Amino acid sequence: MKRRKLDVKQLPAKAAGELDDRFQLASPLRKVLTKVFPDHWSFLLGEIALFSFIVLLLTGTFLALFFDPSMTEVHYEGAYAPLRGIEMSKAYESSLNLSFDVRGGLILRQMHHWAALLFMAAIVVHMGRTFFTGAFRKPRETNWLIGVLLFWLGFAEGFIGYSLPDDALSGTGLRIAGGIAESIPLVGSWVSFALFGGEFPGDSVIPMFYILHVFLLPGLLLALIGVHVGLVFIQKHTQWPGPKRTEHNVIGYRMFPNYVSKQGGFFMLVFAVIALMAGLFQINPIWMFGPYRAEVVSAGSQPDFYVMFLDGIVRLFPAWEIRAFGFTVPAVFWPGIVGMGLFTMLPLMYPFLERRFTKDKAHHNLLQRPRDVPARAGVGAMALAFFIICTLSGANDIIADKFNISLNAMTWGGRIGLLVVPPLAYLMTYRICLGLQQHDREVLAHGVETGIIKRDADGRFYEVHQPLAQPDEHGHTSLEYNGWTVPKKMNRLGALAPTLKGFFKPIEQPAPKPEADGEDGEVGDGEKREEITAGK
Amino acid sequence: MSTEVPAGEGKKDEQAEPLDVLDPNVTRFELVKEALRRDGVEILHYEPRFPVPGTKEEKRVVRTISFFFVLSGLAALGFIVAYIWWPWEYEFGGADTWSKWYTPVLGALLGIALGGIGIGILTWSKKLLPVEELMQERHDGASDPVERRLTGATLVHIGDETGVARRPMLKRALLFGAAPLGLAALMPIGGLIKDPGDALFTTGFNPKFNGGNPVRLMREDGTLIRPEEISVGGQITVFPAIPGGATLKHADSPTLLIHLREPDAEEARNNAYEMNKGSQWENLIAYSKICTHVGCPASLYEQQTNRLLCPCHQSQFHITNNATPIFGPATRALPQLPISVDEEGYLYATSDYKVAIGPAFWERERK
Ligand code: HEM
Ligand code: FES
Numbered sequence: 001m002k003r004r005k006l007d008v009k010q011l012p013a014k015a016a017g018e019l020d021d022r023f024q025l026a027s028p029l030r031k032v033l034t035k036v037f038p039d040h041w042s043f044l045l046g047e048i049a050l051f052s053f054i055v056l057l058l059t060g061t062f063l064a065l066f067f068d069p070s071m072t073e074v075h076y077e078g079a080y081a082p083l084r085g086i087e088m089s090k091a092y093e094s095s096l097n098l099s100f101d102v103r104g105g106l107i108l109r110q111m112h113h114w115a116a117l118l119f120m121a122a123i124v125v126h127m128g129r130t131f132f133t134g135a136f137r138k139p140r141e142t143n144w145l146i147g148v149l150l151f152w153l154g155f156a157e158g159f160i161g162y163s164l165p166d167d168a169l170s171g172t173g174l175r176i177a178g179g180i181a182e183s184i185p186l187v188g189s190w191v192s193f194a195l196f197g198g199e200f201p202g203d204s205v206i207p208m209f210y211i212l213h214v215f216l217l218p219g220l221l222l223a224l225i226g227v228h229v230g231l232v233f234i235q236k237h238t239q240w241p242g243p244k245r246t247e248h249n250v251i252g253y254r255m256f257p258n259y260v261s262k263q264g265g266f267f268m269l270v271f272a273v274i275a276l277m278a279g280l281f282q283i284n285p286i287w288m289f290g291p292y293r294a295e296v297v298s299a300g301s302q303p304d305f306y307v308m309f310l311d312g313i314v315r316l317f318p319a320w321e322i323r324a325f326g327f328t329v330p331a332v333f334w335p336g337i338v339g340m341g342l343f344t345m346l347p348l349m350y351p352f353l354e355r356r357f358t359k360d361k362a363h364h365n366l367l368q369r370p371r372d373v374p375a376r377a378g379v380g381a382m383a384l385a386f387f388i389i390c391t392l393s394g395a396n397d398i399i400a401d402k403f404n405i406s407l408n409a410m411t412w413g414g415r416i417g418l419l420v421v422p423p424l425a426y427l428m429t430y431r432i433c434l435g436l437q438q439h440d441r442e443v444l445a446h447g448v449e450t451g452i453i454k455r456d457a458d459g460r461f462y463e464v465h466q467p468l469a470q471p472d473e474h475g476h477t478s479l480e481y482n483g484w485t486v487p488k489k490m491n492r493l494g495a496l497a498p499t500l501k502g503f504f505k506p507i508e509q510p511a512p513k514p515e516a517d518g519e520d521g522e523v524g525d526g527e528k529r530e531e532i533t534a535g536k
Numbered sequence: 537m538s539t540e541v542p543a544g545e546g547k548k549d550e551q552a553e554p555l556d557v558l559d560p561n562v563t564r565f566e567l568v569k570e571a572l573r574r575d576g577v578e579i580l581h582y583e584p585r586f587p588v589p590g591t592k593e594e595k596r597v598v599r600t601i602s603f604f605f606v607l608s609g610l611a612a613l614g615f616i617v618a619y620i621w622w623p624w625e626y627e628f629g630g631a632d633t634w635s636k637w638y639t640p641v642l643g644a645l646l647g648i649a650l651g652g653i654g655i656g657i658l659t660w661s662k663k664l665l666p667v668e669e670l671m672q673e674r675h676d677g678a679s680d681p682v683e684r685r686l687t688g689a690t691l692v693h694i695g696d697e698t699g700v701a702r703r704p705m706l707k708r709a710l711l712f713g714a715a716p717l718g719l720a721a722l723m724p725i726g727g728l729i730k731d732p733g734d735a736l737f738t739t740g741f742n743p744k745f746n747g748g749n750p751v752r753l754m755r756e757d758g759t760l761i762r763p764e765e766i767s768v769g770g771q772i773t774v775f776p777a778i779p780g781g782a783t784l785k786h787a788d789s790p791t792l793l794i795h796l797r798e799p800d801a802e803e804a805r806n807n808a809y810e811m812n813k814g815s816q817w818e819n820l821i822a823y824s825k826i827c828t829h830v831g832c833p834a835s836l837y838e839q840q841t842n843r844l845l846c847p848c849h850q851s852q853f854h855i856t857n858n859a860t861p862i863f864g865p866a867t868r869a870l871p872q873l874p875i876s877v878d879e880e881g882y883l884y885a886t887s888d889y890k891v892a893i894g895p896a897f898w899e900r901e902r903k
Contacts (some may be wrong), residue, residue, distance in 0.1 A: 034575055036672035073783075081628035083742055087783075104619055105641045139676065172832060179830025179895035186896045189732040197728070199735045200831070201784050236614065244580065246869040250672045251580065258668065261661035268654030272647045279643005293788030295756075295773045295825050295833045297847055314865065315849040321867035321896065330896035331828055331867050360716050397850060408863055432658075475847070530899050 010469040027111040037259045038239035038252040042129045044266060046232075048122035051270040052115045053225060059112040061213065069164065069210035071203040080287050088166075088291035091206045095165035095286055102313040110278035116158050117283075118274060120306040123151050131350075131380050135238050137360070141351045143235075146228045150221065157217040159307055160209045164420075169284075169301050171292025173201060180314075180336035187328055241366045241483045308394030309387055313339055316393050316414045318515045339403060371440075372483050373431035381429035382452070389417045422530070432453050440486040444479040451489055466490065562591050576673040584666045597663045599654050608652025615645040624886030702820040719757060736897065739824075740786035741873060742888040752777035752874065752884040753793065753822075760882045763820055768796040771837050773825060776885070788893055790825040790833060792844070793883070794855065800842055804856040812858055812892050815874035817883070822873040823859045829866040831895045844870070869894060 020026050024069050067188055070090040078081050078093065079100040089224040098105040130136050136144035159177070163170045170458035178200045182188040197204030236250055245251050248305060276285075289298075321328060352374065356362065358445055370377040392399065400407045447467035468487070469477040487493055538640060555562060555570045572579065577756030586594040624638040678684065700707050737745070741751045753761050754777035773793040775782040783788065797806060801819035807813070815821075823844070827834040832848035842855040843862070859870035871889040878884050892900050 030571055031575055032544070034577055036577055036670050040567075079626040079628075080699065080882055093845075103624050104642060109641045110639070110643075172848065182895050182897040183830075187900050189899065190729065192897075193730040193732045193735075198730055199788065201787055235676060236672075244671065248674050250674060251669060254670060258661060258665055261657055265654045265657030265661060268650050268657065272649075272651035272654055275643055275650055276647030277643075279640045279647065294784060295835065297833050297835060301847065302791050303855075311849075312680040317865055318860060319865055319867040323901070326901045327898055328896045328900045329898070331865060334894070336830075365674060365676070371732035397847065402569055411850060412878045413866065 312393030606658035740789035
């Protein structure tokens, strides 16, 4: 019998052929391979969230192998001597074991926590970027809605995860959550009893939170992130305005190899940063807090940063309790339940509110620079100011202590600040946006400041401007203001040659002259590279 | 490269196919360009990063990338070695033990291993892949009106076929059938619902936990308390002297017992609300430790000012005036535990707290 020779080189083509025979892949595959993606650093923020989420799934699965979500009391006998012999729940014991008795457990615990913090931080910044650039406008409202839900799901997932180790800080957080739940009119005590399976703390909340934390919420997050990223793919990413870029095209590079290699490399970097932080910076050292006891709390116990705004507003809200007909609406109901409801509903409604006010029903694929929509930038600054003051107030006791300010002054400062600073932030942002626009228009009309000072025959000094296009007889250029980035420095125009590379001697010949399609060739074409001539 | 924007799908068919794709003589790059053209992608700019292969610069870039990959591999090997052989078992107080460095070493090596791959790939992507700028049509927005019309008609037709609109009885019957079914599906969650009963109104000091007898006060370690054991100006946390009284089973019971100085005790007695009259025993006064805001232990006692501070949201309570809140978000005074001394000389609670302790809730005043 004659053996057929195996031609290794032909294998990939043969395999591809076999697959296509069955799944008819050629055309859809090519469309994915050559899909064009626009590029900008601010488009990476969502990716940071995505990558930290993947790290969360990986590290979380490891932790689940060793964690025991049980509130059964045991005597601790592990490696951490100061706690030996102390009564604690199995959940806390197994978290301690993960830190001291499982090889490599501590670094994975710390990676999980740092990844969670990075995830939430990236979501917040990513949300800011989609807001300030108007990326949420038609047709992308759905992704904005999903994004807001992702923030709150992440918030819940993070809070629940923080509760699982059942240390003193977890318990304090739970106690506060229980107190807020009890404040709901009519059903508060029932909600709290459902949460804890009886009176706080009961013995069922950790097992219940565990299944939420490792199954239900991650499943929801994963599904929503899938839809979110899927929609970005289907609807195609927005792009910044610039030469040749219109509402009807995408300018960038192909998915393969450029986009995917950049994403892959970037993922590894995010992963690396999380690993480094987890190795070098301690986070949530649960062994220092001890098990939860109802009568102990240490001053300066803080939740994770993304919960601090809630803690802060709960601190600031005045003691306004309503009592009528023998019923009570506790003060904490307003910031804790109504406030959080508003923090959810207002962002959800924002795209539709903006549409109502601007009557802008058009389809948008080009982003806006914040300065070009001062009112929206102002609203965003206002929301940000509110969020920051609440968050800082969540640490007002620590700030008071560190800077020797009276605590009561901090609280009053926060209360007044919450009313005064956001409107100020609105006004200032509005002015700044107008100022930036003004400056752009100036540069478009007169050109870039060159830093070259000339003295004319009468002895007057003036600075030479490099016009961005051929000036008319008055030295003015008539470039339209169109939302593109306006170059403001000479090296943005390619007037200064890039520095040479190489340590001892140049390793390449000085670049000839940067050509017209260089990275920053956003404005003008031929004219801009001309010798600097006197302008006004 | 043609600068003309390629036509939309419709027009494409009319154009003569410029390239015979199956012709064995076309180059691969021509095929790639044809593929892009057919997918609505126009090349604005495309050039290899190194038009002349093998320059010094190119070799340098290749060396750099290789360096990062090799670095990554070494760090990963280091990680494996450290994971297995670095002493990891925790020793308490071991200031200069090797095991103290286990986690930082793992983190640094893993970071370098991942970062090396990351930087390598990114450099590859930025420095070796061709420089390109392409333009793709979006084709977004609504579907073609013809498609919309056809699909719309199909949908309405399907609706008609079911006849729901024509047969209102079916509609109502279906609604009647489905709504309860949906509710029924929710029922199992009902297992979570527990009637709070009077649990929020009682603490471990309630005689019902002690066979109907008044409950004594105890320390966390279970020892009973005589009044003279607490020095003037001192304070301790006390618990109901019942089984599990100091555990989380009675998380609502921790109480702060304070021995006031004579003038303060007098002041407190004079200020006492009707409800709190006679609750002090001589100069000893006991308040619930569970903050009336949202339930943290209000545990920072400031002797000079007789204030009790809750560290969670900084509510402050005035000890010599019924523990009324004087600053912060708490609205209600800390409930006072009525105490006395029994014939054996031990402190006990003459009754449970007279109002619900801890955070407020809707039916709080319904006792
Ligand atoms: C779990 C958290 C999240 C993940 C993993 C995630 C991931 C992503 C990714 C990878 C993109 C594409 C790249 C980019 O524009 O940055 C994206 C786009 C987008 N995201 Fe998110 N995101 C998250 C949360 C949010 C939040 C909180 C919001 C806003 C409330 C939001 C709103 C949007 C919008 C509107 C887009 C489309 C942007 C555009 O096409 O310009 N996302 N998201
Ligand atoms: S729980 Fe005491 S002030 Fe909030």
